[in-house]
Amino acid sequence: MKRMFKFLPILFILTAFLSFNSMAQSKKQANQDTESWKYEIEAIKTGTQGSYLIKVWSYSKSPQVAIEQAKKNAVHGIIFQGFVGRQGVSGQKPLTNNSNLEFEKADYFRGFFSDNGGKYMKFVSMTTDGSVAAEDRLKIDKKTYKIGVLVSVNVSALRKELEDAGIINKLGAGF
Amino acid sequence: MIKCALVLSMMFVSINVMFGQAKRPTVMVVPSDNWCTINGFMTEWDNQGTKVKIPDYKRAIQENSDLKLVTAKIGELMADRGFVLKVLESTLKSLQSESAEDAILTSKSGAEVTESPIDKLKKTAKSDIIIQIGWTINQTGPKRSITFIMEGLDCYTDKQVAGASGTGPSSFAAELPVLLEEAVLSKLDNFNTQLQNHFEDILANGREISLRIKTFSNSASDLETEYNGEELGAIIEKWLSQNTVQGKFNTTDATAAMMFFEQVRIPLFDANSRALDSRGWAKDLQKMLKDKYTLTSKLMTKGLGQASIVIGDK
Numbered sequence: 001m002k003r004m005f006k007f008l009p010i011l012f013i014l015t016a017f018l019s020f021n022s023m024a025q026s027k028k029q030a031n032q033d034t035e036s037w038k039y040e041i042e043a044i045k046t047g048t049q050g051s052y053l054i055k056v057w058s059y060s061k062s063p064q065v066a067i068e069q070a071k072k073n074a075v076h077g078i079i080f081q082g083f084v085g086r087q088g089v090s091g092q093k094p095l096t097n098n099s100n101l102e103f104e105k106a107d108y109f110r111g112f113f114s115d116n117g118g119k120y121m122k123f124v125s126m127t128t129d130g131s132v133a134a135e136d137r138l139k140i141d142k143k144t145y146k147i148g149v150l151v152s153v154n155v156s157a158l159r160k161e162l163e164d165a166g167i168i169n170k171l172g173a174g175f
Numbered sequence: 176m177i178k179c180a181l182v183l184s185m186m187f188v189s190i191n192v193m194f195g196q197a198k199r200p201t202v203m204v205v206p207s208d209n210w211c212t213i214n215g216f217m218t219e220w221d222n223q224g225t226k227v228k229i230p231d232y233k234r235a236i237q238e239n240s241d242l243k244l245v246t247a248k249i250g251e252l253m254a255d256r257g258f259v260l261k262v263l264e265s266t267l268k269s270l271q272s273e274s275a276e277d278a279i280l281t282s283k284s285g286a287e288v289t290e291s292p293i294d295k296l297k298k299t300a301k302s303d304i305i306i307q308i309g310w311t312i313n314q315t316g317p318k319r320s321i322t323f324i325m326e327g328l329d330c331y332t333d334k335q336v337a338g339a340s341g342t343g344p345s346s347f348a349a350e351l352p353v354l355l356e357e358a359v360l361s362k363l364d365n366f367n368t369q370l371q372n373h374f375e376d377i378l379a380n381g382r383e384i385s386l387r388i389k390t391f392s393n394s395a396s397d398l399e400t401e402y403n404g405e406e407l408g409a410i411i412e413k414w415l416s417q418n419t420v421q422g423k424f425n426t427t428d429a430t431a432a433m434m435f436f437e438q439v440r441i442p443l444f445d446a447n448s449r450a451l452d453s454r455g456w457a458k459d460l461q462k463m464l465k466d467k468y469t470l471t472s473k474l475m476t477k478g479l480g481q482a483s484i485v486i487g488d489k
Contacts, residue, residue, distance in 0.1 A: 046361040047361040088320075090339075091365075169371065171256040171371055172257065172374050
């Protein structure tokens with residue numbers, strides 16, 4: 001028994017390390033998924049001044065990571081992808097029509113979408129404080145969850161940020 | 176020395192700001208013809224003996240508060256994007272005073288191109304884009320929804336360069352102004368994306384206008400008259416290819432008495448950084464004909480993007 005107690009701290013550290021490592025792995029995978037467009041955006045409401053309310057479906061082994069990644073996916077999607085509408089809600093085109101923008105301005109976007117204080121967080125908020133409705137939490141195979149999170153994106157501020165940074169053109173730029 | 180440098184730098188900044196502001200494209204919002212017809216804001220205009228119906232914008236603005244709301248909302252959102260909105264009301268007022276001034280002036284002899292009040296409005300406003308808006312209210316039982324249509328027309332060509340339309344969600348409770356505001360908000364971003372594509376095209380390829388060359392019946396020379404072994408028509412085409420952006424224009428029709436050029440891409444600004452319209456640009460052609468070939472001509476314009484030069488008289 002005494003011998004077991006001796007190994008307890010080591011076991012504790014090992015468990016903590018493994019769980020941290022698994023979380024970091026999930027986060028890394030989620031970032032890769034964002035870059036390879038592995039998320040879906042559903043229009044909820046677009047008729048509010050300066051913001052879009054959307055539901056972002058993200059994939060991850062960890063539901064917590066998927067919920068957090070939804071914010072990044074929302075901003076990523078609005079800049080590069082846009083989303084289709086549904087009855088009564090207009091779809092929106094992406095903020096850029098340059099299909100290579102993410103490669104051309106890779107340095108800027110690396111910092112912008114950084115997990116440590118990336119600026120993207122400034123333009124996004126979760127409307128449900130991270131709680132997910134039961135029908136929005138789907139287990140699609142043994143390891144992966146598909147999580148739908150309602151996110152509000154401040155599009156006018158996001159556009160201004162990208163315009164001021166010279167990433168996208170201002171409307172009527174050059175005149 | 177420091178004072179001199181300061182004065183010079185301030186002058187430079189103010190010139191920069193002045194030209195920077197002058198270059199911003201402007202938009203004007205007007206109700207669509209369809210909306211004006213449905214809401215009874217049409218009036219009759221005598222087009223050289225033929226009665227035609229045209230929208231009565233003045234009455235529409237004065238009598239319909241929903242129109243005012245939509246116009247103000249679009250203006251507010253466009254201002255956010257750095258656009259200047261020409262206020263239709265003010266433009267109409269200045270048009271009215273111009274018309275009064277014109278009426279007391281003695282007109283010169285010779286042919287005139289008839290301009291409709293809408294053409295005159297475009298010329299007075301000198302806006303780059305006219306946004307035509309219209310909406311219908313759909314009623315299903317107690318529920319109401321709005322079908323909203325927004326068209327962006329290039330003032331120089333009258334071509335549609337942007338558009339957005341669709342029906343918003345049905346509502347039991349929402350007031351009409353709320354539904355209208357929601358419709359504008361949800362449509363304007365996509366509309367502006369299309370507008371951006373149009374501006375990028377103008378910047379790359381120049382502004383599009385059309386040019387018509389005619390000859391007076393009493394003119395000594397026509398477009399087939401030769402000067403130094405070259406026909407006048409060919410001389411004009413040569414001038415066009417030298418004075419258009421990347422030599423872009425299309426000769427749609429050419430006879431001895433007339434020539435018609437479409438998709439003529441003119442530079443955005445002249446040598447003095449002033450915005451160029453069809454009149455300013457065609458004046459150079461008129462000058463060239465006068466200086467090199469002693470040909471007198473009359474220059475007439477319609478709106479901002481249609482110029483006509485009639486050779487042989489003034």
